Amino acid sequence: MRLINRTAVTIVGDKLYIDWTDHCDADFAKGSLRVARATPFGTAYLLPELEHEEDLIEWVEDNFQGLFEWQLAAWTEDESLWPAVRDLETFKAWFRIEVHSTVVDVADDEIEGEEL
DSSP states (O other): EESOOOOOOOEEOOOOHHHHHHHHOOGGGGGHHEEEEEEGOOEEEEEOOOOOOHHHHHHHHHHHHHHHHHHHHOOOGGGGGSSSOOOHHHHHEEEEEESSEEEOOSSSSSSOOOOO
């Protein structure tokens, strides 16, 4: 295990996001799949180490548009189904933002990734 010098932020769909996914996908709206299918659509973002809450708030406010669109695209890339209003207030109503000040990598292999 190794401690990583990052702050992790997870963005997880809240009730309004889940309601929207129900509207987009009638098969999903049949009930029992709700929790199992919604949970994987949370996303973890690794940020530079942020020691002050106001720095994190500023980062989220500066980047909410891209975060919002990433979460919507995780469900459907059909932008005609996306909500017309995608402002900061709507983002905060649709998603839970969870902060993790300690990030531990428990894997033995190197982290791989791709540029977005």
